[in-house]
Amino acid sequence: MKYWLFLVAKLALVVAVLRGLWWGMEQVLPEPVTIATYQLGRFGQDFYWTTAIFLFFLIGAGLVFLCFLDQRYRCRTCLRRLRMPLSTGSWDQMLQFGRPKMEYICPFGHGTLDVHQIQFSGREKDDWRKHDDDIWRELESLSESEK
Numbered sequence: 001m002k003y004w005l006f007l008v009a010k011l012a013l014v015v016a017v018l019r020g021l022w023w024g025m026e027q028v029l030p031e032p033v034t035i036a037t038y039q040l041g042r043f044g045q046d047f048y049w050t051t052a053i054f055l056f057f058l059i060g061a062g063l064v065f066l067c068f069l070d071q072r073y074r075c076r077t078c079l080r081r082l083r084m085p086l087s088t089g090s091w092d093q094m095l096q097f098g099r100p101k102m103e104y105i106c107p108f109g110h111g112t113l114d115v116h117q118i119q120f121s122g123r124e125k126d127d128w129r130k131h132d133d134d135i136w137r138e139l140e141s142l143s144e145s146e147k
């Protein structure tokens with residue numbers, strides 16, 4: 001739940017930034033020309049407004065994209081950025097070592113994100129594997145088996 005609320009908060013911040021940018025555009029750019037009693041529209045008939053709206057759209061789309069990109073690489077539990085990318089699998093020996101993918105882990109051990117590097121049947125979702133509360137249990141069991 002916290003994960004999605006964080007995304008909503010980021011998108012709300014983007015909306016606030018875009019509203020401020022729109023307000024700035026209205027303050028800086030002049031009103032479109034009025035011919036007799038007919039006022040030209042802003043978009044498509046006034047060059048400066050059309051260019052500004054085009055740039056506004058690009059900035060808005062870029063900010064939303066950055067929100068979702070940032071959200072993708074965050075821990076689902078603590079919202080920290082995932083770290084330590086590890087490349088697994090093999091590009092040239094896929095049948096033997098598995099498909100190439102990149103693994104990211106939460107620095108506090110809450111989980112691991114598997115990002116597939118190759119997509120066979122369209123876009124595949126990333127795999128989030130939640131770890132147990134005690135991340136050291138696996139290492140302790142390995143060290144005890146060596147004794």
Ligand SMILES: [Zn+2]
Nearest residue numbers: 075078106110
């Ligand atoms: Zn975490």
